Amino acid sequence: MNITVLGAGAWGTAIAIHLAKRHSVMLWDRNKKVVSETVQTRQNMTGLPGFTLPESIILTSRFEDAVAHGSGSDALTIIATSVSGLRSVSGRLKDSGVINLIWLCKGFEENTGLLPNQVVAQTLGSQVDMGVLSGPSFAQEVAAGLPCALTVASMSMSLRKIVVEAANGGNMRIYSSDDVTGVEVGGAVKNILAIATGMSDGVGFGMNARAALITRGLAEITRLGVALGGRPETFMGLTGMGDLILTCTGDLSRNRRVGLEMAKGKTLETVIAELGHVAEGVRCAQTVRMLAAKAGVEMPITNAVVGVLFDKVSIKSTVSQLLARHVRDEADTLYLKEP
DSSP: OEEEEEOOSHHHHHHHHHHTTTSEEEEEOSOHHHHHHHHHHSEETTTEEEEEOOTTOEEESOHHHHHHHTOSTTEEEEEOSOHHHHHHHHHTTTTSSOOEEEEOOOSOOTTTOOOHHHHHHHHHTTSSEEEEEESSOOHHHHHTTOOEEEEEEESOHHHHHHHHHHHOBTTEEEEEESOHHHHHHHHHHHHHHHHHHHHHHHTTOHHHHHHHHHHHHHHHHHHHHHHTTOOGGGGGSIIIIIHHHHHHHOTTOHHHHHHHHHTTTOOHHHHHHHHTSOOHHHHHHHHHHHHHHHHTOOOHHHHHHHHHHHSOOOHHHHHHHHHTSOOOOGGGGSSOOOO
């Protein structure tokens, strides 16, 4: 199968390496320097250093070539940009001949509060069969060929089948779902909870607190996800609980790193400068707070993270406020809106 990957960041490069074992893969990036250096060294020193790209991967900075490679009913195009780049890249695919399209990004669009599937629906409408590939996956481990399991979510059964057949195999297992909203909400909100867990671990609150944050964080994700149209069972799976556990506990998590560094007393601006880019949890935290308030959904941990990130609230006082909240029956807090 011909597969085009649009975006040679860490995740785009990693999925290209995996897919190139069985398919003809073209990897596109708008940065001509990155493409040129990667062609010469066969390593993406900017996006994913330390991993050699198979010679079979074709690298290009020519968008029209990449689009042509991934066009047609028997081909697949994968957008591997951040959420902030999704609108512009997907918009360029209008009337392009691309039929089967998935994206890898997780989050909400900052200015609109839209999920990725809503963004693509605006840019492409019904021109393509579209969906998202998500789940617990660090790019470095995927590139190294370590075992992982992901979920492809789409309303198109034929697209789900294409993605499963293309990506399932070796050390990667692909499940499928038609709950696009649920999968995307899980992938977005878990980043905020990872910041919270990093903060807790960074100030030394211990593993009991970490377990509580992850568990109650899952309840927050589920409440918002159901309010936005997702199904409860989706959040118990790979793109909910699975991705949450990985991002909250894994040392490769950028969002967890934000929390750990802020626990040292660093400002958000300093942490972002040291990371070299904004973690998605920072990008979408205020949007999620806004969406929760609009839907009447209770998300105290998310609100606390926003307070620390943007309102200069201390981490320790935030925890005190969380512990002082009114005690309720646990089962009543899983899916209900705020009373």
